[in-house]
Amino acid sequence: MIEQKAMKQPPKRPAALDEARLRQQAIGVKLRQMFDDVVNEPVPDEFLDILRRADERPPEGD
Amino acid sequence: MGDEGQQKPTGPDPKRDHAFKIELVALIPHLRAFARTLTGDPTAADDLAQDAMMKAWDARNSFQMGTNMKAWTFMILRNQFYSEKRRSWRQSQLDQEAAERTLVAVDDPEAPVALDELRMGLAMLPAEQREALILVGAGGFAYEEAAAICNCAVGTVKSRVSRARRALQGILQRGDYERDGAAAGEAMGTILADAERLSTVR
DSSP: OOOOOOOOOOOOOOHHHHHHHHHHHHHHHHHHHHHHHHHHHHOOOHHHHHHHHHTTTOTTOO | OOOTOOOOOOSOOHHHHHHHHHHHHHHHHHHHHHHHHHSSSSHHHHHHHHHHHHHHHHTGSSSOOOSHHHHHHHHHHHHHHHHHHHHHHOOOOOOHHHHHHHHHHHHOOOSSSHHHHHHHHHTSSOOHHHHHHHHHSSSHHHOOHHHHTTTTHHHHHHHHHHHHHHHHHHHHHTTTTTTSOOTTTHHHHOOOOOOHHHHOOO
């Protein structure tokens, strides 16, 4: 359980900047993977059932 | 553009409804993913995604075909999330418990450990930073679109995304997330190795 805050960072040197960029890219790849993992899950039938039932209702404003 | 801009709700239009529906159905996986990142809980996320889908369907006549339906539905989903949260959900942002449930729900033995740690790290970010980072970093939205979805200025989104990135990196490097038995600081190494592998495969 470390309790320090995330905001304070030492001043960056060029090498550290390169490494930071690399790390950011890595996080970006993982972030997309995490999102895409859910996108690629099969959609539960419930979604289409609900939409199908709604199809029989008129839209708002009628 | 233009021609249909001022259209009134003039009774049912089956052809338009059909086109709308096809596009909406194609967006369901994305709505589920966005909802999952907002709630952190798969069941609550699907409820939210279904509500948003129905709101979008009910409001279909106010959508201008040909414009960005993904951004439009994400905006609906986000509004739905925050209005429900204001009404009844507990005030805490995605908490540790919800993060744990997400991890269990994913339950893929092949999933690399670092992905879990990323989820934990995300859970520690302030909600507005997390959503900005998700929209831009994973959802594929431009800053302008993310700003429209979050109802804030483009500059605000930019600064939230960059703060989120910095904070996330710090969390992952230090291994700040609560996790039993995981060596602090190892998460970033795993992520780097894994991302490298992934990016060469793709």
